[in-house]
Amino acid sequence: EVQLVESGGGLVQPGGSLKLSCAASGFIFSGSTIHWVRQASGKGLEWLGRIRTKANTYATTHAETVKGRFTIFRDDSKSTAYLQMNSLKSEDTAVYYCTREFLAHDSWGQGTLVTVSS
Amino acid sequence: QSALTQPRSVSGSPGQSVTISCTGTSTDVGGYNYVSWYQQHPGKAPKLMIYAVTERPSGVPDRFSGSKSGNTASLTISGLQAEDEADYYCCSFAGSDTDVFGTGTEVTVL
Numbered sequence: 001e002v003q004l005v006e007s008g009g010g011l012v013q014p015g016g017s018l019k020l021s022c023a024a025s026g027f028i029f030s031g032s033t034i035h036w037v038r039q040a041s042g043k044g045l046e047w048l049g050r051i052r053t054k055a056n057t058y059a060t061t062h063a064e065t066v067k068g069r070f071t072i073f074r075d076d077s078k079s080t081a082y083l084q085m086n087s088l089k090s091e092d093t094a095v096y097y098c099t100r101e102f103l104a105h106d107s108w109g110q111g112t113l114v115t116v117s118s
Numbered sequence: 119q120s121a122l123t124q125p126r127s128v129s130g131s132p133g134q135s136v137t138i139s140c141t142g143t144s145t146d147v148g149g150y151n152y153v154s155w156y157q158q159h160p161g162k163a164p165k166l167m168i169y170a171v172t173e174r175p176s177g178v179p180d181r182f183s184g185s186k187s188g189n190t191a192s193l194t195i196s197g198l199q200a201e202d203e204a205d206y207y208c209c210s211f212a213g214s215d216t217d218v219f220g221t222g223t224e225v226t227v228l
Contacts, residue, residue, distance in 0.1 A: 035217070044121065044222040045156070045164065045207050050215065061215040064119065097163060104154035104169035105209065111163060 002026040002107045004098050009112030012088055020083040020112055022098030029079035030054060033101035036072060036083045038094040039111075046094075048072075050101065051081060088116045119212050122147060122220035129226040130198045138223045140191040140208030146218055148189035152211035155184060155193045159204045167206075168193060195225070203227045 008020040022034065033056075036048040049062035051072045060072050071084040081098055093116045099105035123141040130136040140147065140155075147153055153171045156164035166175055168184035171191060181196045191210070195202050208220035 037219075045209075045219040046121075047209070047217040047219055050217070059215070063216065103173070103175065104152075104166055105156070105164070106166045106169070106175065108163040108165075 002100065004100060004107055004109035006096060006098055006109040006112040009096065009114045011115045011117065013118050014089060014116055016088050016116070017084070017086045018088065018114060020085070020096055020098075020114070022081040022083075022109060024079045024081070024100070027100070030076040034072075034074065034081040035099045035101060035105060036070075036081075037097045037099055037105070037108075038092075038114075039097070040091075040094040043094075048083070048096075085114070088114075090116050092116050119146075119216060119218045122208055122210060122218055124206075124208060124220040124223045126221075127224040127226060129228055130195075131228045132198055132200065134198050135194060135196045136198060136225060137195075138193045138206055138208075138225070140193070140210075140220045142189050142191075142210055142212075142218070144189060146189075146210040146212040147186065147191050147208075149213065150211045151186070153184065153186060153191040154209045155182075156207045156209065157202075157204045158207065164207065198227055200227050 003025045005023045035050045052059040069087045074081040095111040097111045100107040155168040158164040171186045172184045212218045
């Protein structure tokens with residue numbers, strides 16, 4: 001069974017940093033592109049970025065709204081992807097999901113809540 | 119990249135059909151056959167319902183169908199059932215290795 005489990009969310013002050021993890025199981029993680037998507041409370045889904053596989057040079061793309069502040073990376077030996085978030089703002093408060101790209105965003109984690117507040 | 123435009127809400131009675139539109143531009147919806155649709159129940163993670171405009175993943179009822187014309191994609195739910203009441207989001211590849219989601223549509227079963 002494909003499973004993605006996000007962790008690392010919590011309360012952080014504006015300007016602070018946080019690193020989210022996405023632990024994968026049930027499929028060949030190293031062969032899969034991983035995305036990060038977020039959803040503020042009562043709002044829609046926002047695509048944040050993707051990281052491709054080693055075969056594709058671990059290429060990353062980040063949405064313009066978070067470019068320069070957020071960085072996606074991965075450790076295939078741990079079957080885990082990460083989202084490093086710096087210079088956090090109140091508007092970054094949201095549930096953060098990782099997804100697997102197979103056909104589309106075919107598998108999603110349960111999400112982890114990030115709250116940016118003083 | 120601006121979010122794709124969806125109606126805020128649609129509704130229908132059990133057994134009826136409803137269609138949700140997803141309007142983008144020639145640089146996203148109109149430019150690629152990589153439109154997907156997601157169903158999200160309250161407090162749950164989204165679930166893939168349609169990919170590549172018209173394709174249904176295994177396990178998704180054939181009541182759900184997708185289509186595209188120009189810059190607008192559509193999701194149709196035929197034979198509406200109570201469990202179809204949820205939020206629905208479209209998503210499209212938008213070039214330069216980016217994706218963009220739609221604004222979301224709340225489906226209400228009357």
